[in-house]
Amino acid sequence: MPMPRRLISFDWALKRLLRSKAHFGILEGFLSELLQDDIQILEILDSESGRDTPLEKLNRVDLRARNQHGEIILIEVQYERQFDYLQRILHSSARTVVDNLPKGAPYEDIVKVISVSILYFDFGQGEDYVYHGATRFIGLHRQDELQLSDKQRELYQCDQAHQLFPEYYLIKVNQFDDIARDPLDQWIYFLKNEEIQSDFTARGLQQAKDELDVLKLPEPERRAYERYQDDLHQQASMVQSSYGVGRMQGLKEGRRMERERIARSLLDVITDDVILAEKTGLSLDDIQRLRGAG
Known part of the structure; x- marks a missing residue:
């Protein structure tokens, strides 16, 4: 069985290709399978990314589109962990609602917003890999x-x-088990692996397979894509290194605190500071400091 062709990652496609009307079919296919509706993209709106810092531009990609129903769909790809991410998407959807209500217009003209988040980090607790949130009023x-x-x-x-009201879709890509059970799973397989299997039939995927081939990129574009992928790896390594250093420092501090706790409990039992230091692994200065504090 031939190896699937290497395809451009979806975030890069959002940044450089899918904003073009010629490629709307790919985006429409993904949204149609996710929302279970025949989505048609009428236009791509201004993105938030222009106001971001260079680090934010690397860690996330966003795209805003208006569909045939007049709804605005926000698509965001996020790589790095953000603990207040739920508040972030609430802010984005609320701002979109406000920005798209003309001054003096009645509330009935408020635009419907659909927020789609493609997440490449561990987010929240839950066994599923696709979550849907909506506002419902229950007696x-x-x-x-x-x-x-x-x-x-x-x-x-x-x-x-x-x-x-705004609706939210959270796709936890890394939690997907690589088993494509339905057309949406086929899309999530592509989002995770940057590959499209020969038997995949989800809407938009065939066009993605034809048009997102890395080998079809012009040489300057291919080099820019490879630099972007390298930057993602570098950023992930920096985050992991920072986490590792912090974890080691935390463990070291925890061991020290435990040794001091044991030393305090033995201050009245072992009166010789040298012996107590040897037993607990603390320095003589530490033992004398603990006696002075006691």
Whole structure:
């Protein structure tokens, strides 16, 4: 069986290729499989990335698109751990809502926002690799879900109250087990491995296979892509090194604190400071300091 061709990573495609109308089919395929709808991209909007620092530009990629329903879809690829990431996507969706409501317009003109996060770091606790979040109103006493009235459904052109609010999709790429059970899994396989198997049939993947081949890149573009991949590896190594140093320092400090705890408990039992220092592994100065503090 021939090896799958090496393909451009999805984040690089978002940065350089998928903003072109000629490649909308790839993006439409991914979103259609994720949202279970026939998505058509009408336009790519200005991205947030222009306001980011160089480090943020490396660690994340974002793209904003408007679909045929007038909804704005935010797509973000994030590599490095961010503990307040949920607040980050809340801020992004809220700002998009506010920025797209013209001054003096009624609230019924608020745009629907769909946030899609492709995460390459351990995020939260949970066994799944795709999570969906929506705002629902549940009765405290009867546990029923609040529904729109007939007039509201006619006004808003939707059936459920949660459809009026931002929705969030979190894809935990590293937690995917590489078994493609459905078309969405085929896309996540590509997101994780940068490969498309010959039997994959998900919408958009065939176009991705044809157009995201690394070997088809012009030489300057291929070199830029390789530098980008090297930068990602370098950044990951720096983060891992910082974590390793911090962990070793923490372990060392923990061992020292435990030795001091034992020494304090033996101050009245062993009166010879030299012997106590030998027994606990502390220095003579440490033992004398502990006696002075006691």
